[in-house]
Amino acid sequence: MLRQPATELRVLEQRHTSGAYLKRDLEIVRGEGAIVWDADGNRYIDCVGGQGAANLGHAHPAVVSAIQQQAATLIACPESFHNPVRARYQAALCAAAGMERVFLCNSGAEAVEAAIKFAVLATGRTRIVSTMRGFHGRTLGALSATWERSYREPFAALLPDVVHVPYNNIERLAGVLDDTIAAVIVEPVQGEGGVHPAAEGYLRAVHDRCRQHGALLIVDEIQTGFGRTGTLFACQQEGVIPDLMCLAKSIGGGIPMGAVLMAEGIGPVPPLTHGSTFGGNPLACAAGLAVLDVLQSSDLIERARSRGEAVRARLRERLPERAYREVRGRGLLIGIELRQKVAPVLRALQERGVLALPAGASVLRLLPPLVIEDEDLWAVVSAIEEVLNHAA
Numbered sequence: 001m002l003r004q005p006a007t008e009l010r011v012l013e014q015r016h017t018s019g020a021y022l023k024r025d026l027e028i029v030r031g032e033g034a035i036v037w038d039a040d041g042n043r044y045i046d047c048v049g050g051q052g053a054a055n056l057g058h059a060h061p062a063v064v065s066a067i068q069q070q071a072a073t074l075i076a077c078p079e080s081f082h083n084p085v086r087a088r089y090q091a092a093l094c095a096a097a098g099m100e101r102v103f104l105c106n107s108g109a110e111a112v113e114a115a116i117k118f119a120v121l122a123t124g125r126t127r128i129v130s131t132m133r134g135f136h137g138r139t140l141g142a143l144s145a146t147w148e149r150s151y152r153e154p155f156a157a158l159l160p161d162v163v164h165v166p167y168n169n170i171e172r173l174a175g176v177l178d179d180t181i182a183a184v185i186v187e188p189v190q191g192e193g194g195v196h197p198a199a200e201g202y203l204r205a206v207h208d209r210c211r212q213h214g215a216l217l218i219v220d221e222i223q224t225g226f227g228r229t230g231t232l233f234a235c236q237q238e239g240v241i242p243d244l245m246c247l248a249k250s251i252g253g254g255i256p257m258g259a260v261l262m263a264e265g266i267g268p269v270p271p272l273t274h275g276s277t278f279g280g281n282p283l284a285c286a287a288g289l290a291v292l293d294v295l296q297s298s299d300l301i302e303r304a305r306s307r308g309e310a311v312r313a314r315l316r317e318r319l320p321e322r323a324y325r326e327v328r329g330r331g332l333l334i335g336i337e338l339r340q341k342v343a344p345v346l347r348a349l350q351e352r353g354v355l356a357l358p359a360g361a362s363v364l365r366l367l368p369p370l371v372i373e374d375e376d377l378w379a380v381v382s383a384i385e386e387v388l389n390h391a392a
C-alpha cells in the first residue's frame with residue numbers, strides 16, 4: 001500500500017512551488033488528533049506533528065471553535081489599536097511563562113529576529129553567541145545564529161556578528177563571553193540539530209555567565225515549548241527564567257504565530273523600533289488562548305513526560321543494538337541516532353503508515369501530538385523496530 005500515483009494537483013504543485021522544499025511522495029488531506037489521512041484514504045500516525053506545530057493534534061475541538069468564533073468576530077486588527085482578545089492572550093502567556101511583556105509575531109524565525117533586536121536595544125551591544133548544531137530559523141538574522149553551514153554559507157556576507165561555541169560546554173562559552181556580547185541564544189533541547197538535550201545545570205550556568213558580563217540569555221523554546229518536553233516550557237525544568245524567550249510552532253495550535261517574551265526589567269522597547277502587520281492578530285490570539293487553556297486544564301503535559309520516558313525505555317529495549325547508537329530526548333521530543341542514513345528509514349516507516357522526521361543525516365526524530373493514543377505510540381515503536389530489523 002501507500003505509494004500513491006501522482007495526482008493532477010500534485011503535478012500542479014510541483015510545477016509552481018518555489019523548489020525550496022524536498023517534498024515527500026504523499027498528499028495529506030485531513031487530520032484528527034495524531035492521525036492524518038492521504039488523498040486515497042490511507043491512515044498515518046503523525047509523528048511529524050506539523051513539524052512541531054501540532055502539539056494539541058489536528059482539529060482539536062477547542063482550537064477549532066476558538067478560530068471559528070473569532071473569524072466571525074474580527075480577524076484583522078493591527079497592534080496600533082487595542083484588542084480584548086490580544087489583551088487577554090498577552091496576560092495569559094506572560095503569566096504562564098513568568099515573564100513581563102510580549103511581542104507577538106508570525107513565525108519562529110521572526111521571534112528570533114525580534115529577540116536579537118531587543119537584546120541589541122537593551123544592551124547597546126551587537127555581538128551574539130550561539131551554539132554549534134543550534135537551529136534558530138532561516139531569515140537573515142536568525143540564520144546567522146543557525147549552525148548548519150549549508151544553510152548559512154550562500155548568504156554569509158549579509159549576516160551579523162555571531163560566534164558559535166560547542167553546546168553543553170560552559171568553559172568554551174566563558175572563553176568567548178565578554179562585555180561586547182549582547183546575548184547568548186540557546187535551545188533547551190537542540191531539536192533540528194539532532195535532538196541533544198541540555199545537560200543538567202547547563203542553562204542555569206549559561207544564565208549566570210551572561211549576568212556576569214551584562215549579556216542577555218535568549219532561550220529558543222520554539223520547538224520545546226507548549227508541553228512538548230514535559231513542562232509547559234523546557235527551561236522551567238531548570239528553574240531558569242531567561243531574559244528573552246522565543247516561541248512559535250505550537251503556540252497557535254497550528255495557526256502561524258510567534259512570540260518573544262521579555263523578563264521584568266528588559267522592556268519596554270522604544271516605540272517604532274520593531275513591528276509587524278500581522279503581529280498580535282486576533283485570530284492567532286484566540287487560537288493561542290485556546291492552546292494555553294487546554295494545556296493548563298488537561299493532563300497532556302504530564303502525559304508528554306511519562307509517555308516520552310516510556311517510549312525511550314521501550315525503544316532501548318526493543319531496537320536491535322547494531323542499528324542505533326543512542327536514544328535521546330525530553331518528553332515527546334524523541335531522537336534515535338541511527339548507524340545508517342535516516343532517509344530510507346523514513347520512507348520505510350511511511351510505507352508502514354508512520355510519518356516521522358529527520359534531525360540531520362542519521363537521527364530519526366519523533367514529534368507526535370501530545371494527544372497521541374497509547375496504542376498508536378506503541379505501534380510507532382513496533383514499526384521502527386520492524387524497519388530497523390529489516391535494514392540491519
Ligand SMILES: *Cc1c(COP(=O)(O)O)cnc(C)c1O
Nearest residue numbers: 107108109135136137220222223
Ligand atoms: C523551527 C524552529 C525555528 C524556526 O521557526 P520557523 O517558524 O520555521 O521560522 C527556530 N528555532 C527552533 C528551535 C526551531 O525548532
